[in-house]
Amino acid sequence: MSAKSIAFRLFILLGVLALILAACKPVPAPTPTTPPPPPAPKKLEIFSWWTTGGEAAGLLKMFDIYNAKFPDVEIINATVAGGAGFEAKVVLKTRMLGGDPPDSFQVHMGRELIDTWVVNDYMEPLDDLFKEEGWDKVFPPGVLEIVSYDGHYWSVPVNIHRANVLWYNTKVFADNGWTPPATFEEFFALAEQMKAKGITPLALGDVGIWASVHLFEVVLAGTLGPEKYNGLWTGETDWGGPEVKQALENMVKMLEYANADHSALSWDQANDLVIQGKAGMTIMGDWVDADNLAKKFADSGWAPPPGTQGVFIALSDTFGLPKGAPHPEQVKEWLRVAGSKEGQEAFNPVKGSICARNDCDAALFGPYLQSAMQDWAKDAIVPSLAHGAAASESWVTYINDVMTVFVTDLDVAKAQAGLLQACKDAEVCK
Ligand code: GAL
DSSP states (O other): HHHHHHHHHHHHHHHHHHOOOOHHHOOOOOOOOOOOOOOOOEEEEEOOOOOOHHHHHHHHHHHHHHHHTTTTTTEEEOOOOOOGGGGHHHHHHHHHHOOOSEEEEEEEEEEEEIIITTTOBBBOHHHHHHHHTHHHHHOOOEEEEEEEEEEEOOEEEEOOOEEOOOEEEEHHHHHTTOOOOOHHHHHHHHHHHHHHHTTTEEEOTTSSSHHHHHHHHHHHHHHHHHHHHHTTTOEEEEEETTTHHHHHHHHHHHHHHTTTTTOOOOOHHHHHHHHSSSSEEOOOHHHHHHHHHTOOOOOOOEEEEOOOOTEEEOEEEEEBBBBOOOOOOHHHHHHHHHHHHHHHHHHEEEEETTTOOOOOOHHHHHHHHHHHHHHHHHHHHEEOOOTTTTSSSHHHHHHHHHHHHHHHHHHHHHHHHHHHHHHHHHTOHH
């Protein structure tokens, strides 16, 4: 082998060696790639004031239906205690005005929804949802009209509540041979008999004042009748006239038969007095039916309060989609549940309300609610003042203030002047 070829082979060998060495060079450790973060948990925050037994139980029924469909969504049950939302509405306002809306919130159908939130551009229209779900065919025309504004739908009604119910303890009534009073005269005569027996005639729990405003709307409807009552909200009935004066006088007499500690009690604590037989009657909305159910009270009786036979003072709880809601996709599914037959049939029998839909199965409801369904179909329907249907929130606030003073000083003339001024401030009266 020539020296030249040896050199050549050596050269090749060295080249191969260099290649092998290069291949054996320690490979830099792969930079650890961080695994992608798990998808953010899906959430849905539902804001309401449903904290008492029947209220909370109804809400959970709808959550159960939602979570069965969407088990990966965590529902945040944002409740603020206080009947009729007297505390919750304050919190809600702070959040909405501060740009921190909950995903969906409880809001009364009527002026509360429209004047407070829709007109001021805080809500998303729900026309597509109504169309997809065919809700224009299952909600009564009157209900569809009240959740509409400017040609669009703005919230989904989950129920219909009745404000004018006189609740009593059937056992106490039977033991004493009493029957529910149909007129104011009968009410006061019965109240005297109750007083003589050491029973508080009227249980009232008006912490937050709204329950007295609620009582007043029932007394107004019972004194004025449905047409004149309706005229109060349009300016056709004179707030300074003799009928309103009469209603205030009836209210004074009623308050004289109420428990002295009413301003310290909630509506459900007042109902406890009836359950315990310490009070004879309470005048409150039909969420009392749910309270009685939750408290397993079986001796509950009901009747229209004086003068309101054939009148149904209505209100409705609804849910919508606020602008800027953090989880709009989840909200739409929530609203589908709230408006569905399945959702309403699960919610309402335990909530003490009837369906806003007209196709629910009556057999799922207890005797009180079955009677309410019949009344809803045939009575004169008028809007509730205390629960956002009849008047704007600012008008209701003014009336709340008038009532706060009135329940203490019982000054009819002063209260009537205040009510008239409230109507003028609302620009409904001249
Ligand atoms: C009403 C509400 C009802 C019931 C009641 C007492 O305003 O519409 O659903 O909860 O308050 O809290």
